[in-house]
Amino acid sequence: MTHHRSKTIATWLALALGTFGAHRFYLRGRRDALAWLHAIPTLIGLFGAWRLRVNGIDDWLPWLLLPLLGLMIAQAALCAILYGLTPDEQWAARFHQPVQETAWAPVLGVIFALLIGGGVLMGTIAFSVQHFFEWELASPTALN
Helix, strand or coil: CCCCCCHHHHHHHHHHHHHHCHHHHHHHCCCCHHHHHCHHHHHHHHHHHHHHHHHCCCCCHHHHHHHHHHHHHHHHHHHHHHHHHCCHHHHHHHCCCCCCCCCCHHHHHHHHHHHHHHHHHHHHHHHHHHHHHHHHHHCHHHHC
8 A cells, every 4th residue: 555645745855854865765665775875975964064163164074074965955955846846647646646736835845945955056066166276276286
């Protein structure tokens, strides 16, 4: 017996807890291997954020770890966008359930996902590129 899978719940779970794979657990169950793998890069990125806060900006390890958190947030926002914009008929066919009309809740989730995901992705790219060039300028070959 299959359970009803709400597009609204899946969209908001992806947005709120998608970095830990909550949307995949909701849609595919506890046996989904990819859902369990979501937590690893998220926790590594959170460790980078903690280390940056404790040791300051001179520590080089957060430069490598923090972008993982940004990319996981961006992928969770992308999943929320994909779920929220999936037509109701296609959603029902994918999960073998009757078609149910969704209201504005998935669309609002998509709007928030665009705001959060776009901002975090741009910030992650800017952070990574800035620190890459700072590292390049600090290297001994750049002084020659």
